Amino acid sequence: MIKDLQQKIIELKKRNDVCILAHSYMPEEILEVADFSGDSYALAVKAKTAPQSQVIMCGVRFMAETVKMLSPQKRVILSNPQAGCPMAEQMDKEVISEVKKMYPGYAVVAYINTTADLKTVADYCVTSSSAVKICRAIPQKDILFIPDINLGAYVKKQVPEKNFKLLSGGCPTHARIERSDALEAKKLHPSALLLVHPECRPEVAGLADYVGSTTGIMDFALNSDAEEFIIGTENSIVQHLQYRRPDKKFYPLSKDLVCHNMKLTTLPDVYACLTGGGGEEIFLAEETRVKAVKCIERMIALGG
Ligand code: 13P
Ligand code: SF4
Numbered sequence: 076m077i078k079d080l081q082q083k084i085i086e087l088k089k090r091n092d093v094c095i096l097a098h099s100y101m102p103e104e105i106l107e108v109a110d111f112s113g114d115s116y117a118l119a120v121k122a123k124t125a126p127q128s129q130v131i132m133c134g135v136r137f138m139a140e141t142v143k144m145l146s147p148q149k150r151v152i153l154s155n156p157q158a159g160c161p162m163a164e165q166m167d168k169e170v171i172s173e174v175k176k177m178y179p180g181y182a183v184v185a186y187i188n189t190t191a192d193l194k195t196v197a198d199y200c201v202t203s204s205s206a207v208k209i210c211r212a213i214p215q216k217d218i219l220f221i222p223d224i225n226l227g228a229y230v231k232k233q234v235p236e237k238n239f240k241l242l243s244g245g246c247p248t249h250a251r252i253e254r255s256d257a258l259e260a261k262k263l264h265p266s267a268l269l270l271v272h273p274e275c276r277p278e279v280a281g282l283a284d285y286v287g288s289t290t291g292i293m294d295f296a297l298n299s300d301a302e303e304f305i306i307g308t309e310n311s312i313v314q315h316l317q318y319r320r321p322d323k324k325f326y327p328l329s330k331d332l333v334c335h336n337m338k339l340t341t342l343p344d345v346y347a348c349l350t351g352g353g354g355e356e357i358f359l360a361e362e363t364r365v366k367a368v369k370c371i372e373r374m375i376a377l378g379g
Contacts, residue, residue: 077104080342084108087349094127095345096142098134099289100309100337103318105133105345114290115141115187116202120375122146131348133340135160136357140191143357144368152348155340156355162188165244166222171196174219178240182215185370186223188246191359194367197221203273204288205378207233212377225250229273229280248309248334249274256329257282260305264326270295271307271328279307279328296325309334 085108088095096118097109106112111121115138122130122142129150132139137160139153171193175183185197186206194200201209203226210218210230216237220227222244231239249272257279261269268284270292280286285295289308296304296316306313307328316325347353359367 077342080346081108084342084346084349087346088131091129091349092127093129093131093349094125095131095133096121096125096138098138098337099293099315100311100334101133101340102311102342103315104342105340106315108342108345109133114202114204114288116204116288116374116378117290118142119145119187119202119371123375125149131345131354133345134158135163135336137163137188137190139357140359141187141371143359144191144194144364144371147359147361147364151357152354153357154344154348154354158336158339160188160246160336162186162222162244162246163190163193166193166242168192168196171221174242178217178219180215181217181219181240182213183219183221184210184213185221186226187371187374189222191363191367193221194370195363197367197370198373199377200370200374201230202288202374204291205374206230206273209374209377210234210237223274225276225280226273228277229286232277246274248332249307250276251331252276252279252307252329254278254282257305257307260326260328264303264305264324267303267305267324267326268299268301269305269307269328275307283307293319296320296323308332309337311337 095109097112123145130142131152133154135158143151182198184199187202219240224241224243227241270285271283303324305326310327313325313327
């Protein structure tokens with residue numbers, strides 16, 4: 076049944092000149108039909124270079140908006156219209172414009188998990204895998220980092236030569252994990268390495284053997300000589316790693332590390348996008364797009 080639907084999707088995407096992009100949190104059966112899968116940074120770069128005239132983004136809304144900003148001539152479809160990122164909605168343009176007045180001269184560095192509207196008042200965009208590199212590279216010493224306080228704290232530690240002002244937003248999924256959860260998981264699996272996403276709290280990241288993006292965590296685990304790993308990001312990554320290396324052991328840091336938004340997209344949703352019966356086409360006002368895309372293009376220029 077799944078194989079039949081995947082075959083139909085592969086035929087339709089080729090016939091209709093569609094590129095399917097999938098975030099690493101998507102289920103295995105979607106990754107298998109995607110032209111490309113990866114973390115937020117890799118998806119943003121791929122969005123710019125994909126040759127197809129249409130893109131289906133299997134992920135959350137800000138990821139589809141990023142594709143549209145970088146490739147306005149393309150038809151961009153978000154595979155499940157309900158899939159948003161709660162962090163992206165936490166801060167709005169008006170509030171940040173007021174905060175900027177309180178910190179004149181500061182560079183506004185916005186996590187890519189923000190709306191297109193909010194990006195219009197940001198100087199630089201970052202992803203979890205590019206944030207340290209970008210914050211080091213930008214000319215300004217003073218940085219107003221929005222919205223994720225945990226990613227901001229992690230970057231601040233790696234870039235001590237800069238002065239950071241952090242605001243208190245964050246990912247409800249990763250921020251729910253406490254130091255006691257990490258200590259408990261380490262006690263249960265004493266031989267395992269702990270790999271966590273920087274959206275986790277500093278007291279959790281501080282216990283980790285590796286801190287990095289979804290792709291970073293997967294690459295680390297796949298290339299490591301170690302046999303056991305506790306995975307401190309969305310639990311789909313535990314499953315992907317277990318498929319790729321059945322000889323190693325992967326444990327979720329917590330059974331609560333589930334992003335319900337990322338879980339919304341299904342293989343039938345992807346099929347429905349291709350047959351015109353589902354998904355949502357992304358439209359952005361040109362004035363918003365032109366302003367918002369600048370911070371993303373600066374990130375790609377500095378991030379390589
Ligand atoms: P990545 O940058 O690792 O893709 O993370 C995006 C995200 O939403 C993690 O929760
Ligand atoms: Fe947003 Fe967190 Fe889900 Fe990532 S895991 S999409 S940051 S809510």
